[in-house]
Amino acid sequence: MKKTYKIEVDCANCANLMEDATKKINGVANATVNFMTQKMMVEFEAENDPKTVMNGVLKACKKVEPDCEIAF
Numbered sequence: 001m002k003k004t005y006k007i008e009v010d011c012a013n014c015a016n017l018m019e020d021a022t023k024k025i026n027g028v029a030n031a032t033v034n035f036m037t038q039k040m041m042v043e044f045e046a047e048n049d050p051k052t053v054m055n056g057v058l059k060a061c062k063k064v065e066p067d068c069e070i071a072f
Contacts, residue, residue: 006071007040014065021060027053
């Protein structure tokens with residue numbers, strides 16, 4: 001399952017770091033963060049609850065940029 005989320009990210013480098021961090025979260029099959037559109041696309045592994053996985057994604061992204069917000 002793929003879902004797109006609005007994300008608040010301040011620079012392109014941070015977007016790349018957040019994308020890499022998101023791909024390492026259990027339950028994430030693939031992820032893309034686009035700085036220009038301020039959107040994150042996450043492809044979830046089939047057996048995982050997206051809301052639970054996104055809590056882990058948000059924690060990982062906040063390590064890169066503490067004021068990061070993801071609307072989910």
